[in-house]
Amino acid sequence: MVSYIKSNKMNHKSIHKDLIFYLDNELSEVKRIAVEKHLEECADCRSFLAFLQEGMQIIEKEKKPEVTPFFYTRLSARLEEKPEYQVQSQWARLAQPAFFSIILVLGIYGGLRLGSNASFSKVHQPVTSSIQMLNDFEAEPIESFLLNEL
Numbered sequence: 001m002v003s004y005i006k007s008n009k010m011n012h013k014s015i016h017k018d019l020i021f022y023l024d025n026e027l028s029e030v031k032r033i034a035v036e037k038h039l040e041e042c043a044d045c046r047s048f049l050a051f052l053q054e055g056m057q058i059i060e061k062e063k064k065p066e067v068t069p070f071f072y073t074r075l076s077a078r079l080e081e082k083p084e085y086q087v088q089s090q091w092a093r094l095a096q097p098a099f100f101s102i103i104l105v106l107g108i109y110g111g112l113r114l115g116s117n118a119s120f121s122k123v124h125q126p127v128t129s130s131i132q133m134l135n136d137f138e139a140e141p142i143e144s145f146l147l148n149e150l
C-alpha cells in the first residue's frame with residue numbers, strides 16, 4: 001500500500017477528479033490515503049477541496065428548504081377558495097351573437113359593393129392596355145434579341 005503511494009505520484013487533475021468521491025467517502029482506502037497525502041503537500045488542492053465543501057453545503061441546504069410555519073395553512077385556504085365568476089345578464093348573452101352577426105352581414109355587403117365597383121371599372125378599360133401588357137415582353141432588349149434568334 002505504501003509502495004502504491006510512493007510509486008504513484010498523483011497530479012492535480014486526478015486529485016480533482018477524486019475529491020468529490022473523497023468528500024462522499026466513496027474512495028478505496030489506498031486512494032483515500034493517497035489523496036490525503038497529496039492534500040497535506042498541496043495548498044492548491046486543499047483550497048479546491050474547501051471550495052467543493054462549500055458547494056456541497058449549499059447543495060445540501062437547498063435540498064431541504066425552510067418552510068414558513070403557516071405556509072400549508074395559507075395554501076389550503078387558497079385551494080379551498082372558490083373563484084367568483086361574473087354572471088352575464090340575459091340581454092348581454094343574446095346581444096353578443098346578434099351584434100357579431102350584424103357585423104358579419106355588413107362586412108359581406110361591403111365586400112360585394114367594393115367587388116362590383118372594381119369589376120365595373122375593369123370592363124370599361126380600353127382593350128389596347130391589356131394587349132400592351134402582353135407585348136411588354138418585346139420592350140426589353142435582351143428578350144427581343146432572344147426572340148429574334150429563334
